[in-house]
Amino acid sequence: MKRAFKNLVKNRSSNGVSARRNGAGEREFLEKAPTGIPGLDEITFGGLPKNRPTLICGSAGCGKTLMAVEFLVRGAMDFGEPGVLMAFEETEEELAKNVASLGYDLNDLIAKKKLVIDYVHIERSEIEEAGEFDLEGLFIRLGSAIDAIGARRVVLDTIEAIFSGFPNPNILRAELRRLFRWLKNKGVTAVITGERGEGALTRQGLEEYVSDCVILLDHRVNDQMSTRRLRVVKYRGSTHGTNEYPFLIDEDGLSVLPVTSLGLDHKVSSERVGTGIARLDSMLSGGYYRGSTVLVSGTAGTGKSSIANHFVNATCRRGERCLYLASEESPAQIMRNMRSIGIDLAPWVKKGLLKFDAERPNVYGLEMHLLRMHKLISEYKPASVIVDPITNYLALGDDLEVKSMLIRLIDFLKINGVTSIFTSLTHGGGALEATTVGVSSLIDTWLLLRDIEVNGERNRGLYVIKSRGMAHSNQIREFLLTSHGAELIDVYLGSEGVLTGSARAAQEAREAAVATVRRQEVERKQRELERKRKALDAQIAALRAAYSVESQELEMGLAEERLREDKLAAERLEMARIRKADVANGNRRGKNNRKGAPA
Amino acid sequence: MNAAKKEKIDKSANGEPWVLRLYVAGQTPKSLTAFANLKKICAEYLEHQYRIEVIDLLENPQLGRGDQILAIPTLVRNLPQPIKKIIGDLSNTEKVLVGLDLRGRGVQ
Numbered sequence: 001m002k003r004a005f006k007n008l009v010k011n012r013s014s015n016g017v018s019a020r021r022n023g024a025g026e027r028e029f030l031e032k033a034p035t036g037i038p039g040l041d042e043i044t045f046g047g048l049p050k051n052r053p054t055l056i057c058g059s060a061g062c063g064k065t066l067m068a069v070e071f072l073v074r075g076a077m078d079f080g081e082p083g084v085l086m087a088f089e090e091t092e093e094e095l096a097k098n099v100a101s102l103g104y105d106l107n108d109l110i111a112k113k114k115l116v117i118d119y120v121h122i123e124r125s126e127i128e129e130a131g132e133f134d135l136e137g138l139f140i141r142l143g144s145a146i147d148a149i150g151a152r153r154v155v156l157d158t159i160e161a162i163f164s165g166f167p168n169p170n171i172l173r174a175e176l177r178r179l180f181r182w183l184k185n186k187g188v189t190a191v192i193t194g195e196r197g198e199g200a201l202t203r204q205g206l207e208e209y210v211s212d213c214v215i216l217l218d219h220r221v222n223d224q225m226s227t228r229r230l231r232v233v234k235y236r237g238s239t240h241g242t243n244e245y246p247f248l249i250d251e252d253g254l255s256v257l258p259v260t261s262l263g264l265d266h267k268v269s270s271e272r273v274g275t276g277i278a279r280l281d282s283m284l285s286g287g288y289y290r291g292s293t294v295l296v297s298g299t300a301g302t303g304k305s306s307i308a309n310h311f312v313n314a315t316c317r318r319g320e321r322c323l324y325l326a327s328e329e330s331p332a333q334i335m336r337n338m339r340s341i342g343i344d345l346a347p348w349v350k351k352g353l354l355k356f357d358a359e360r361p362n363v364y365g366l367e368m369h370l371l372r373m374h375k376l377i378s379e380y381k382p383a384s385v386i387v388d389p390i391t392n393y394l395a396l397g398d399d400l401e402v403k404s405m406l407i408r409l410i411d412f413l414k415i416n417g418v419t420s421i422f423t424s425l426t427h428g429g430g431a432l433e434a435t436t437v438g439v440s441s442l443i444d445t446w447l448l449l450r451d452i453e454v455n456g457e458r459n460r461g462l463y464v465i466k467s468r469g470m471a472h473s474n475q476i477r478e479f480l481l482t483s484h485g486a487e488l489i490d491v492y493l494g495s496e497g498v499l500t501g502s503a504r505a506a507q508e509a510r511e512a513a514v515a516t517v518r519r520q521e522v523e524r525k526q527r528e529l530e531r532k533r534k535a536l537d538a539q540i541a542a543l544r545a546a547y548s549v550e551s552q553e554l555e556m557g558l559a560e561e562r563l564r565e566d567k568l569a570a571e572r573l574e575m576a577r578i579r580k581a582d583v584a585n586g587n588r589r590g591k592n593n594r595k596g597a598p599a
Numbered sequence: 600m601n602a603a604k605k606e607k608i609d610k611s612a613n614g615e616p617w618v619l620r621l622y623v624a625g626q627t628p629k630s631l632t633a634f635a636n637l638k639k640i641c642a643e644y645l646e647h648q649y650r651i652e653v654i655d656l657l658e659n660p661q662l663g664r665g666d667q668i669l670a671i672p673t674l675v676r677n678l679p680q681p682i683k684k685i686i687g688d689l690s691n692t693e694k695v696l697v698g699l700d701l702r703g704r705g706v707q
Contacts, residue, residue, distance in 0.1 A: 121667045123684075128698030131633070131687030136624040136671035137656055137663050144660035166670060166686070 039256030122165030298449030
């Protein structure tokens with residue numbers, strides 16, 4: 001995360017150098033005095049022209065004085081350049097009070113001799129002109145203030161006061177010219193504020209020509225929504241962003257949004273981050289890419305926020321930070337609703353891993369929203385951002401504006417490597433895919449949730465419409481919200497078509513019944529086989545038994561026969577013994593036999 | 600020129616003496632003309648009830664702050680009230696007289 005932000009900074013500074021080189025030629029750089037105002041230094045590629053006068057013009061209440069004061073204060077605090085503020089309209093005390101709300105302590109800077117505020121009061125009614133004059137008094141006064149603290153920056157607020165305070169515009173115009181020249185010679189970076197004239201940048205139509213840089217501030221109201229805008233009208237010797245950039249004045253001062261100047265050269269990551277839904281991870285072959293932009297679109301109540309919140313949960317579980325920009329529900333409501341599907345976000349909020357920012361979209365204009373998001377993201381540095389829903393911003397502008405805002409937001413998120421989920425509400429009736437002002441081309445992964453209405457019930461189906469750079473399932477999944485989170489299950493695909501919900505359940509039951517019958521049949525057959533085997537075994541046993549009986553009888557017969565033979569032989573011997581014949585004969589025969597055997 | 604030049608004060612006619620400050624920045628032609636014109640007008644219309652102080656901002660830049668001096672030369676009438684400022688080299692006598700509320704006094 002930190003690396004990504006560093007890259008951003010590096011990106012910007014390298015941009016600045018190249019642009020300056022383009023603007024002022026290879027050898028001589030135009031030196032610039034950084035304003036320290038976020039965004040403005042990017043537009044001007046480094047800041048205001050150093051040691052030259054810059055005009056900030058605009059109508060009443062557009063923030064001229066504030067910008068000028070911030071330039072001075074930041075110069076004194078951050079860049080070691082002391083400054084002089086010559087105020088014609090507000091006193092020292094008023095100014096100090098006014099900018100105290102932005103966290104600047106002018107009195108402290110004055111005490112440290114880093115700032116001089118000189119309030120010049122011109123009372124027109126006291127002044128009568130009687131002959132030639134010049135403004136040497138102003139020069140001397142300004143000069144002594146500059147010399148007193150070695151100021152490098154000067155602000156004159158506002159130049160109109162001189163014109164309204166003195167007669168004879170001809171002399172004044174000449175003196176103004178001399179003042180700008182004098183400031184240049186004095187070697188200070190000057191900011192002069194001026195009222196906007198009718199049909200011209202300034203009332204006198206002179207200041208813009210003698211200034212080296214002109215910044216026009218504007219405060220416009222469109223559809224009851226006001227947006228402050230800034231444009232660099234001219235910048236001698238340097239390129240600059242020429243668009244109108246919205247800017248914001250809040251408790252941290254000014255910030256300008258220069259997103260359109262950023263290019264498409266952000267780094268990409270091939271790291272995957274889990275979606276929080278195991279089945280969705282496998283549909284996307286591993287999860288979203290880190291830093292990618294995910295769109296979850298669908299009609300009302302299809303579970304877009306739930307998908308987003310699963311990701312919130314997964315992000316926080318990884319120990320990464322998540323920013324939740326809600327524009328429809330309050331954080332408490334989101335947390336309550338998510339508890340009902342088994343996601344408890346409260347611990348993450350307590351741990352500081354999850355931050356909600358809930359704001360009704362119509363509170364600000366588009367640009368302000370964008371700027372606020374920028375600020376939030378830059379400050380909080382989240383790994384993931386949820387915008388729920390993005391569609392609420394559509395009412396704030398026409399398609400083109402909304403699209404440009406989204407492009408800039410997405411660019412910003414990508415540059416910072418933030419994985420983002422936008423939820424988008426599609427209205428029934430229109431084509432589901434034709435959502436959200438054609439942002440689809442900006443989106444990396446697009447999940448579509450849709451109602452599948454069959455047999456008088458609605459069920460949720462989830463498709464992966466596209467997912468850049470990864471293999472993803474082409475299958476529709478039924479999306480179930482259970483008390484322990486979202487579940488994706490296969491829909492029934494078969495001869496009956498695609499079935500979901502109770503139709504799927506019924507079909508599954510039917511199939512289960514058929515399967516049971518089949519299983520029983522198989523079991524029955526198996527049993528029969530077993531029985532047959534057993535019968536066979538029994539038969540074999542009987543045969544074996546019969547055989548053994550027979551063989552026993554046979555053996556007994558044989559044994560008897562042998563016995564009888566032995567008996568006969570014995571009887572014969574007995575007869576012979578009784579007859580006393582051939583005993584030796586019998587012995588000899590035995591001897592001969594033994595001897596004769598080897599022969 | 601540098602030293603504040605004080606005319607003798609005559610309190611007889613209108614009570615308070617006039618205090619006139621002329622702010623200049625160095626001895627420029629405009630400053631010299633202004634001073635000469637001022638002396639002439641004072642001599643003619645104020646007789647001796649006035650005091651002229653010449654302040655050179657090049658020497659004392661801080662002195663210009665109190666009277667909020669931006670234009671040079673500037674003539675400031677601190678007394679009598681209200682404060683009046685006349686800028687320029689005072690070559691337009693008529694305007695100086697109007698600025699100092701002396702119109703009508705000369706006709707007297």
